Amino acid sequence: MTLDVQFQTFFAMMIAGSMIAVQLDVYQRCLPDKARSKWPQAFLDLCFWIVQAMLVFYVLYIMNDGDFRFYIFLAIILGFFVYWQTVRPLFLRLLEVILKVVDHIYRIVLKIFYLFLLIPVVWLYKGVKQLLIIIYKCFRLLFDPFVSLLRFLLRPLYQAVGGERVVAFVKRLWRRVFPKKDEEDKQ
Structure with a gap:
């Protein structure tokens, strides 16, 4: 060498x-x-x-x-x-300035993300939720009288056929066709 x-x-x-x-x-x-x-x-x-x-x-x-x-x-x-x-004292001062600038840029990026992405998504979610609630209430207002009238009209037929027995039969049939997980494990 x-x-x-x-x-x-x-x-x-x-x-x-x-x-x-x-x-x-x-x-x-x-x-x-x-x-x-x-x-x-x-x-x-x-x-x-x-x-x-x-x-x-x-x-x-x-x-x-x-x-x-x-x-x-x-x-x-x-x-x-x-x-x-x-060089160390000068470098440490420069390092502090650089870290403050980077921290400031990081905070600005977070604010931009918050203002332009997060807030509109939250507003959209709340708007869609309120719209669905309004639609649900409108359907309830429109169809509740018909459902009550239908129940009133079908009540004599329900009592004539023995409604409680029909409901119990349908429940037993439903449990046999779609058993719960616990019942499947026992069998």
């Missing part, structure tokens, strides 16, 4: 160390409060560091075919601390 490739690898690993520090700041800022309990945070931390290791080894593979030397550790640590001492 030439000296030129080693210098390129060293600076690439310094940048990788700085990127790890940046991603660590973003991760710590965006970690949900629910995940700050013991086990979820441990799992998320493990996943974070596995991803960081994979990214570092990918950069190392691209730069010098994965040749691993001691100075690579030093470059990563140096890049981490250079970021930490110089």
Whole structure:
């Protein structure tokens, strides 16, 4: 490996160390409060560091075919601390501004969804429900007198045929043709 490739690898690993520090700041800022309990945070931390290791080894593979030397550790640590001492305060302020903008955009999208999709669907549902209630009441108003008249006219015939026995027969016949689940299980 030439000296030129080693210098390129060293600076690439310094940048990788700085990127790890940046991603660590973003991760710590965006970690949900629910995940700050013991086990979820441990799992998320493990996943974070596995991803960081994979990214570092990918950069190392691209730069010098994965040749691993001691100075690579030093470059990563140096890049981490250079970021930490110089750019971090500015980046944290910028990150807060970005998160506020993203939160504001998210709230606007939710309001648009609420105003243009949810409210019209609810209004349509309530309108259709009221329309069906009105139609039902109209049918009741129209047909209730006819049903009462029909009952009045058929009452003598019902009593003459022995109405209670006919109703009991029809119920028994109905149960035999369409048994309930419980009765099917017993048979």
